[in-house]
Amino acid sequence: MNNVHKWSRIMGSEEIALIGMGCASFLIPLGLTVVAALRKSKMALAAMAFLWAGFTALMFFQLSITGGWDALLYVLLLLFVSAPAAVGGLIGGLVGWARADQAQPEKATSVVSAGGLDQKG
Numbered sequence: 001m002n003n004v005h006k007w008s009r010i011m012g013s014e015e016i017a018l019i020g021m022g023c024a025s026f027l028i029p030l031g032l033t034v035v036a037a038l039r040k041s042k043m044a045l046a047a048m049a050f051l052w053a054g055f056t057a058l059m060f061f062q063l064s065i066t067g068g069w070d071a072l073l074y075v076l077l078l079l080f081v082s083a084p085a086a087v088g089g090l091i092g093g094l095v096g097w098a099r100a101d102q103a104q105p106e107k108a109t110s111v112v113s114a115g116g117l118d119q120k121g
Contacts, residue, residue, distance in 0.1 A: 022080045030088035037096025038103075045093055052089060056082045 029048065036044035059082060063074040 018076075018080055022084050025081045026084035026088040028088070029085045030092040033089045033092030034096035034099075037093045038100045040097070040100055048089060052082070052085055056086075 029052070033045060033048060036048065056078070059074045059078050063071050063078070066074060
């Protein structure tokens, strides 16, 4: 039996789309923040945080002025786009920053450790 056919019997295309959107909105910020943090680009990390905060604020604003079933769209966007993006961005930034710190060699702090003194004396 084909795996796609088997999964389509279990979940409909709407459920697959919601799960896919949640996964994509987690993995894309995760990858972008890991790359930005590995390069120690504070400007790129700040820009991504600003975009996320703006999107989240806009969804909350729309949620506050919308009533009834129309508000469901904004709730779903907050749950399946904003929340996974925040978690992915936070994890990616922390992991990337920690790996960048590990990748940098220890810097010489004195002339002796840098090999500046002559061994002959």
